[in-house]
Amino acid sequence: MDRKTFKGRGALSNPDNRFLGQITEAFFDGWDIPRDEPGRPPTRVIEERCKSIISTNRSPDIPFHYSINPYRGCEHGCTYCYARPTHAYWDLSPGLDFETNIISKPNAAALLRKKLENPRYKPSPISIGANTDPYQPVEAQLGITRSIIEVLHEFQHPFSIITKSNLILRDLDLLMPMAEKNLFSVAVSVTTLDDRLKRILEPRTPRGRVRVDAIRQLSESGINVTLLAAPMIPCINDAELETILEQGKKAGATAARYILLRLPLEISDLFQEWLHEHFPARANKVMSIIRQSRGGRDYRSVFGERMIGTGEFAMLLHNRWRIASRKLGYDTDARFELTTKWFTRHNEQLSLF
Numbered sequence: 039m040d041r042k043t044f045k046g047r048g049a050l051s052n053p054d055n056r057f058l059g060q061i062t063e064a065f066f067d068g069w070d071i072p073r074d075e076p077g078r079p080p081t082r083v084i085e086e087r088c089k090s091i092i093s094t095n096r097s098p099d100i101p102f103h104y105s106i107n108p109y110r111g112c113e114h115g116c117t118y119c120y121a122r123p124t125h126a127y128w129d130l131s132p133g134l135d136f137e138t139n140i141i142s143k144p145n146a147a148a149l150l151r152k153k154l155e156n157p158r159y160k161p162s163p164i165s166i167g168a169n170t171d172p173y174q175p176v177e178a179q180l181g182i183t184r185s186i187i188e189v190l191h192e193f194q195h196p197f198s199i200i201t202k203s204n205l206i207l208r209d210l211d212l213l214m215p216m217a218e219k220n221l222f223s224v225a226v227s228v229t230t231l232d233d234r235l236k237r238i239l240e241p242r243t244p245r246g247r248v249r250v251d252a253i254r255q256l257s258e259s260g261i262n263v264t265l266l267a268a269p270m271i272p273c274i275n276d277a278e279l280e281t282i283l284e285q286g287k288k289a290g291a292t293a294a295r296y297i298l299l300r301l302p303l304e305i306s307d308l309f310q311e312w313l314h315e316h317f318p319a320r321a322n323k324v325m326s327i328i329r330q331s332r333g334g335r336d337y338r339s340v341f342g343e344r345m346i347g348t349g350e351f352a353m354l355l356h357n358r359w360r361i362a363s364r365k366l367g368y369d370t371d372a373r374f375e376l377t378t379k380w381f382t383r384h385n386e387q388l389s390l391f
Contacts, residue, residue, distance in 0.1 A: 046115070052135055053131055053307065053308070082139050083140050083176055084139060084142070086143050088149065091106055092105070093107070107143075108166070109170050109174060109176070112137060113175045117312045118239070120302060137242075146186055150186055150189045151189050161196070161378040162196075164198075165200065166183065166186065167199055183209075190221075191215070197221070200227065203243065206226075210256075217262065223264070223376065225266050226252060226264070226265060227249070228246050228250060228286060229267075230275045253290060263292060263293075264294065265282070272324050273324050274320070274324060291368075294363050296346075299328060306337065327351050
């Protein structure tokens, strides 16, 4: 099969999403860009004036009740991203569309302020970036994530962040005082320390060692940091697990977690396309181990299994994580319980006077 890779992009194609009633196929008619001209799909930002900003989680696999995602889609372009299928709800492809058509939420901070002011709202820690990275490249210009943090800081509301980006260091002025009151913690994902692998697997993310350095700076700023070795992909990056854990611990991470590769819906075909392009000799072996770890399928979404899998490889990976974590001194049971005792609404502040 003739495939074309795009520099700075993870997906190799733009397949139709699962909700489309008809399928289209592009062809060259002589009026478009010549076939032999190297093209780079540009990033387009689409504004969404959303009506609500806080999502509710009921999954027992996830340790938070509320979440906020400032963006839909992610320019980081991680080939394996489990959020890719959500672009289908916008009639967009989970392939290149997901990493080139970024949907921003410019009214997020205003909606959050309105929600927190509501007397019926009961505070509970909010996770930012559980779906797509809140510090993806467009955040440097748009600042939507920072505006959300400013509101949380204003109300002294507890929150956590999940990110792959050292752009989080920009907001230390807000994060440090929140952490001092046990109102903030962060999880930093490190997938690989191999720069070549990073370039093809998650092309627009910072290098692994840059993320480790971000862990160091966050930790030195008094912030509790969890290292996420995620995802672990059989025969691609799983051999790095112990090294990633070691580097994270040296940088100051307190807790460490890992996640086995997840391939729901359209991601499976996209990942296999990537796999056959970049690792053709290993492709069949990789997918064989994945299926052995997912009950014979590409993916099983059973609670309690979907993050770590089942079977021999999954068990060995879990034991490696457990042994290495204990040897390095990680708290394998650590759960940063953030407090809500500082939460204050404006009307409550005014009542004091």
